[in-house]
Amino acid sequence: MSNNTNNILVLNGPNLNLLGTRKPEIYGSLTLSDIHDTLTEAAQEYGVTLDFKQSNSESEMVDWIQAARGKADGIIINPAAYSHTSVAIRDALEAVEIPVAEVHLSNIHAREEFRHNSYVSAVAKMVICGAGDAGYEYALDFLVSQIGSE
Template identity: 55%
Template sequence: MSRLSILVLHGPNLNLLGQREPGIYGSVTLEKINQQLLSLAEKLQCDIACYQSNHEGNLVDTIQEALDCHDGIVINAAAYTHTSVAIRDALAAVAIPAVEVHLSNIYRREDFRHHSFIAPIVVGQISGFGAQSYSLGLQALVNHLQTQT
């Protein structure tokens, strides 16, 4: 059996982690999150590719390009979670199992953050555990993929 390949997508403003509203998003940088994920991926015996963009179209393109390259997607679409039908449609189109993650608990925040266009089409959603949300999402996705084969 070949190693699983997971795409980790980070949406807008996540490149500012560590300096952006640390009371909400914590002090861990995106680079550190990616390093933690790479280490965890080795333990889980899977490969990951991490990508961040502030641009909706770039995220859509990357999701579409994942079709022939990746077995699963961990996505923090950030603000696009609540606004982007395009990202939702791209995820639905490729039909690659995905897990939605958020650093903060979106349901304890402003009302507009309570709706996710992505949630209805993903395997699951993890929010509120800071940087650990990514690790939990990766573990859950790998477990899901391994039990589906």
């Protein structure tokens, strides 16, 4: 990037706007807004700016990923259900050539069999699942270390 500030795009997929009320026994009681606030504080400590987004639309997520090319230094993505279905999101992440950290609040491998496969994992530099909201902070820490070593 030409500026001195590293930029991380944080993408959240379908139904994550319902965090805090949807199956809190699986996804926790924090809202997406709570996660945004915590991650923003951590990003400030690193001197990183975040572009935090959520969509229930696959096409919108693909557009945001493509728009990040040349603008973002890393992408944290919780593709939610699109992990298991979206070749389009996987291909967009691969095409932009930006380091990707994939995050899942729950352990997708301990859940229903259809959740065990993620198309995104094949193009991610790291995958975190089952760490709850802390997974976002782990992903941020990882990406900051990757950006710093480039």
